[in-house]
Amino acid sequence: MTSPAPRTAPRSAPPAAALPDAPPYGRGSLSGLLPAVAASLGVDTAGDPADAPAAEPALDLPAAPRTCLVLVDGMGELAVDERSGHAPALRRWRADAGAAVLSCGFPSTTATSMGLLGTGLAPGGHGLVGYEVLDPDRDALLNELAWDPAVDPRRWQPRTTWFQRVAAAGVDVTRVAPPHFDGSGLTEAALRGGRFVGTPERLDARTGAGVDALAAAARAGRPALTYVYWGRLDATGHAHGVGSWEWTQELERVDAALADLARRLPRGTLLVVTADHGMVDVGPGARVDVAREPELRAGVRHVGGEPRVTQLYCEPGAAPRVAARWRERLGDRALVLERAEAVAAGWFGDVEERVAPRIGDVLVVAASEFAVVDSARMRPEALRLVGQHGALTDAERLVPLLAVQV
Known part of the structure; x- marks a missing residue:
C-alpha cells in the first residue's frame, strides 16, 4: 500500500442537489426484468399475493412460449461498448430494436443485483443491501455471497420471488448455475423457485443444460423459463482488470457461446441477455487501508460493504464524528454520507423498517478511481483485486439488456 495522501480541508456533507x-x-431497472419476462410468457404480473407486489416491467418484451435468460456477471454496458469489435454477436444484438440499457441498483454489486432480479424490489425492500452488511440480531457482518448458516435466508428475504411466481403459474422454471449455488444462502434468499441444475464450470456445459431444459419443455408443449448464470467474466475482471486483454478474451468466449446458444435454442424461444453490474479498475496507489489508519477506525464497530462502497457501523452516537473524520481524510475522492442522507436520496429505494439497520450508519461511496481496503481482515488475494464495483458511476451500474427471438 502507498503512504497516505495529503490531508484535505474538512468538508460538510454535500447538499442533496450535488448527490x-x-x-x-x-x-x-434490473428489478423490472423478470416482471417483463413473466408478462411475455403470459403470467399475470399483478401484485397478488400480498408479499409479492406488482413490479413495473423493465421494458416490453415480445410474447414467447419459452424464454432463456442469461446473466453474465460483471458484463457492464460501457465495457461491452468499448470492446464491441471483439463481440460481434453482442454488437449485432445491441444494434437491434430489442436492445436496451438497464441500471442495476445501489450498491452495484452481485448480491444486491440478484435481489433486484429475483424479487423485483429495490434494495430497501429485498434487504440485500451490499456485499458485507450488518446482521443486527447478531451484531456481526453477513457476507451476502458466502452467507452464514446462522442466518436463515428465507427470513432475511421473505418475499415471494419471481421464479416462484412464474412456476406457480404453470411455467417450467429451471435455474442453471454452478452446483454449489444450489441451496446457497444467496440463491435461497433471492433466486428460489423452480428446479436447479448444477453444471461444470464450462460455458458450453452451462448453455447446453439450458438448451436441454427448453427443448424438453418444447417437446411437452409447456411454457418454460430457463435462467443461466455465468461468472467467469466477473472473476477475470476482478483479477486482471476490465481493461485487460484477459477480460477481452473472456468476453470473446462469452460472445461466441451466446451466438451458439441462439442457434441451438428451440424455434420461437426468446433469448434475453443481461448482467448484474459493470466494473472499473482501481490501481494499488488509489486505495486507503483502514488497518493502517487507526483514526479512521475510531468510533467504528464494523467495517462492512466493499471497497467501492464502504459501510461503517458505528458506536452509538458516533456516526456524525465518524462521517466528518472520513470526509476530512478522503476529500473529493468519495462521498461520505450518513444513512439517513443516502436513504433520503433514494439510493436504496423505499427502505423497510426491518432493512434499515442493515445499512451502514456511514456510507463511503467512491467518486473517482478509489477504493477502501482493510488488510487486517481481507485475504491477500482480495487486496490485489484490480477490477472493483459497487458505486454509482455509469461504468459500474449500467448493464445491457438484449432480447433476441430465435
Whole structure:
C-alpha cells in the first residue's frame, strides 16, 4: 500500500442537489426484468399475493412460449461498448430494436443485483443491501455471497420471488448455475423457485443444460423459463482488470457461446441477455487501508460493504464524528454520507423498517478511481483485486439488456 495522501480541508456533507441521482427502480431497472419476462410468457404480473407486489416491467418484451435468460456477471454496458469489435454477436444484438440499457441498483454489486432480479424490489425492500452488511440480531457482518448458516435466508428475504411466481403459474422454471449455488444462502434468499441444475464450470456445459431444459419443455408443449448464470467474466475482471486483454478474451468466449446458444435454442424461444453490474479498475496507489489508519477506525464497530462502497457501523452516537473524520481524510475522492442522507436520496429505494439497520450508519461511496481496503481482515488475494464495483458511476451500474427471438 502507498503512504497516505495529503490531508484535505474538512468538508460538510454535500447538499442533496450535488448527490448522484438514485438508480431507477422499475422501468429501466434490473428489478423490472423478470416482471417483463413473466408478462411475455403470459403470467399475470399483478401484485397478488400480498408479499409479492406488482413490479413495473423493465421494458416490453415480445410474447414467447419459452424464454432463456442469461446473466453474465460483471458484463457492464460501457465495457461491452468499448470492446464491441471483439463481440460481434453482442454488437449485432445491441444494434437491434430489442436492445436496451438497464441500471442495476445501489450498491452495484452481485448480491444486491440478484435481489433486484429475483424479487423485483429495490434494495430497501429485498434487504440485500451490499456485499458485507450488518446482521443486527447478531451484531456481526453477513457476507451476502458466502452467507452464514446462522442466518436463515428465507427470513432475511421473505418475499415471494419471481421464479416462484412464474412456476406457480404453470411455467417450467429451471435455474442453471454452478452446483454449489444450489441451496446457497444467496440463491435461497433471492433466486428460489423452480428446479436447479448444477453444471461444470464450462460455458458450453452451462448453455447446453439450458438448451436441454427448453427443448424438453418444447417437446411437452409447456411454457418454460430457463435462467443461466455465468461468472467467469466477473472473476477475470476482478483479477486482471476490465481493461485487460484477459477480460477481452473472456468476453470473446462469452460472445461466441451466446451466438451458439441462439442457434441451438428451440424455434420461437426468446433469448434475453443481461448482467448484474459493470466494473472499473482501481490501481494499488488509489486505495486507503483502514488497518493502517487507526483514526479512521475510531468510533467504528464494523467495517462492512466493499471497497467501492464502504459501510461503517458505528458506536452509538458516533456516526456524525465518524462521517466528518472520513470526509476530512478522503476529500473529493468519495462521498461520505450518513444513512439517513443516502436513504433520503433514494439510493436504496423505499427502505423497510426491518432493512434499515442493515445499512451502514456511514456510507463511503467512491467518486473517482478509489477504493477502501482493510488488510487486517481481507485475504491477500482480495487486496490485489484490480477490477472493483459497487458505486454509482455509469461504468459500474449500467448493464445491457438484449432480447433476441430465435
